[in-house]
Structure formats: C-alpha cells, structure tokens
C-alpha cells in the first residue's frame with residue numbers, strides 16, 4: 279500500500295493565486311506591496327532561496343528589493359540597512375536570510391526589524407502573538423505552510439498525536455505552537471523531540487502526524503513511522519550528486535521507506551519548500567493591506 283504523495287507545488291500554486299488576486303486589488307487602489315530580502319554573504323544555498331523569492335515576487339506583482347551585503351559586513355552596516363528599510367515606504371516586509379555569518383548577531387538584527395514588517399514572524403513581539411493566538415501578527419512561513427498542506431490534504435490535526443522532531447525557533451517551536459492551538463485546523467496533542475531525547479523512535483512510532491525538521495538527511499526511517507500516519511518532511515539537505523552536476527536535495531525522511539508505511543507523505547523537493555515561499559508572499563501582501 280503506497281502513501282498518498284502530498285503535492286506541495288500544486289497547493290502552493292493555489293495559495294499564490296489567491297495572493298496574486300490580493301496584489302491586483304491593492305494595485306488597483308494604487309498600492310504596490312514591497313518585500314526586501316537581505317542576504318549577508320555569498321552562501322550558495324542562501325542565494326538560491328533569495329533568488330527564488332525574488333522570482334516569485336515578480337510573478338505575483340510584488341515589488342522586490344534584494345540587498346546583498348559582503349560576507350565580512352559589520353553589525354553597524356546591517357543595522358544601518360535595516361533602519362533604511364524600516365523607513366522606506368515602498369517596503370512592507372523585510373526578511374534577513376538565516377543564518378548570517380558568525381560576526382552578525384542574528385537576535386539583534388531581528389530585534390531591529392519593525393514588527394509591522396517582520397514577515398518571517400521571527401521577532402519577539404510576533405512570536406509572542408503567535409503563542410497567545412493573536413492573529414494580528416504574522417504567520418511563521420514554514421510552520422504555517424505545513425498547516426496549509428495538512429488542511430488542503432484533508433488531514434485534520436484535531437485529537438491526533440502530532441510529533442515534531444526539532445525545536446528550532448524557525449521551524450520546530452512555532453510548528454508545535456500552531457499544532458496545539460485551540461483552534462479549527464489545529465487542536466492536536468503535541469510532542470516535541472530533539473537532540474536531548476533518548477529513543478526518538480519510541481515517540482515517532484506513536485505519531486498520527488509526524489513533522490521532521492532536523493536537518494539530517496534521511497533520519498526518519500520506515501520503522502519509525504506508524505502505519506497510515508501523515509509524514510511531513512521539512513528537511514532540505516544538499517548532497518553531492520553521484521552522477522555529477524547539481525547537488526541532490528534530500529529530506530529528513532527516507533522517502534522510499536516512508537511511502538511504504540505512511541498514509542500520506544511530502545516529497546523533497548516539491549513539498550514544504552514551495553509552501554514556505556507562498557506564505558512569505560502572502561505575509562508581505564498582508565503587511566501592505568494593513569498599512570493602507
């Protein structure tokens with residue numbers, strides 16, 4: 279029995295279509311939503327994401343402003359740029375690609391972003407709102423993208439046991455917060471496991487919904503999955519292509535094995551990745567709508 283493969287690209291296209299309509303309405307009223315993406319350094323993987331975001335902006339009619347600072351940029355330079363973007367009326371959303379080089383204090387940079395422009399939902403204020411369940415902040419891009427994948431695949435977390443592997447501020451923690459929310463489309467019982475958890479499989483085998491966000495290629499094997507479970511693979515790991523050429527992308531889940539056991543599974547690429555960008559675009563438009 280093979281699992282249903284959740285098509286993240288198709289679901290992201292639906293979300294993007296809705297976003298495109300919202301952009302049209304804003305443009306008809308003389309407003310153009312604008313997103314600034316800040317990249318410090320020249321990490322090739324980060325460049326790929328940043329370019330993908332700029333391309334999607336262009337497709338949807340969002341003004342995009344890509345700002346690249348050298349790998350040896352100082353904190354002063356980064357904060358100066360953030361200040362400029364905070365004041366720029368053409369810019370509704372600001373994203374600083376993570377992780378920055380070591381001399382850059384990411385926490386301080388995030389704190390400098392105007393919370394009304396924090397479309398990543400990384401700032402203390404917006405993370406706080408998320409935890410409280412207030413909806414006037416922003417939706418964390420990757421975790422909200424996962425919630426949409428579940429909803430649009432007909433998987434209701436209510437009353438289910440959801441297990442999140444990983445506790446990062448970007449993915450694991452906000453993911454757990456959303457799944458446990460007392461709200462329609464959520465209301466799961468949530469377990470979070472991480473590098474301090476002995477015998478992770480003991481928990482994952484009981485998961486009706488399993489979210490893998492650890493950054494370890496093919497960490498989740500078939501025997502760690504409950505038969506029929508929904509398995510969402512957030513991981514993006516680049517591995518050298520044995521045939522040469524472009525690096526291969528693999529997730530945190532061993533896909534071939536998961537497909538045999540799970541009820542539904544997301545592929546990498548074409549799963550969570552496109553949803554992250556779709557939610558980011560939607561957040562940028564939301565920021566613009568609020569500023570009207």
Ligand SMILES: NC(=O)C1=CN([C@@H]2O[C@H](COP(=O)(O)OP(=O)(O)OC[C@H]3O[C@@H](n4cnc5c(N)ncnc54)[C@H](OP(=O)(O)O)[C@@H]3O)[C@@H](O)[C@H]2O)C=CC1
Pocket residue numbers: 420443444445446447448449450471472473474478491492493494512513514515550551552554
């Ligand atoms: N598809 C998408 O849109 C996105 C994909 N990603 C991908 O998702 C993955 C996770 O990203 P991110 O959360 O930022 O990564 P981080 O490295 O920030 O966090 C990884 C988490 O996994 C835990 N962990 C690491 N190794 C193990 C292990 N062997 N067993 C149990 N837990 C472990 C860590 O534990 P501890 O806290 O103890 O260190 C940490 O909590 C990466 O592959 C990343 O590229 C990320 C963002 C968006």
Ligand SMILES: Nc1nc(=O)c2c([nH]1)NC[C@@H]1CN(c3ccc(C(=O)N[C@@H](CCC(=O)O)C(=O)O)cc3)C=[N+]21
Pocket residue numbers: 326327330373374375376377398419420514527546547548549550551552554555
């Ligand atoms: N401030 C900040 N915000 C982020 O949202 C953020 C970040 N920093 N740093 C890095 C992670 C990672 N991330 C991805 C986005 C899209 C894909 C994506 O579209 N992936 C495609 C494949 C892309 C490819 O081929 O390389 C897919 O999975 O189908 C992946 C990963 C956002 N992140």
